[in-house]
Amino acid sequence: MTIWILWLGAVLVVAGSAAQIAHRASAARALWLLAVFAFAVAVVGAVIASEFSLPLLPTVVVAIMATVALTVATGEPKKSMTARRGAE
Numbered sequence: 001m002t003i004w005i006l007w008l009g010a011v012l013v014v015a016g017s018a019a020q021i022a023h024r025a026s027a028a029r030a031l032w033l034l035a036v037f038a039f040a041v042a043v044v045g046a047v048i049a050s051e052f053s054l055p056l057l058p059t060v061v062v063a064i065m066a067t068v069a070l071t072v073a074t075g076e077p078k079k080s081m082t083a084r085r086g087a088e
Contacts, residue, residue: 002046002056006063009038013067025074032071039064 016031043060046053 002042002049005038005042005045006060009035009042009063009067012038013063013070016070020070020074028074029071032067035067036064036071039067 012031012035016028016035019025019031020028039060043056046056
């Protein structure tokens with residue numbers, strides 16, 4: 001079951017990337033956050049089912065970090081205080 005959830009997370013990451021390419025940033029971030037949730041569920045499921053293995057932990061940690069990095073990197077740029085004052 002854990003492998004299927006990891007694959008589901010991977011599909012969500014790919015779908016989020018496709019949404020990003022289609023200039024749908026909010027949909028991409030939502031899909032990537034769902035992928036992070038799927039990866040976390042995979043870890044919890046593996047621990048509960050006693051299927052936890054040492055290679056699974058770094059794989060899931062890297063998957064979560066990469067997905068969060070995608071989400072952060074594609075976020076709307078923050079305006080500085082100077083730019084906000086100049087726009088007023």
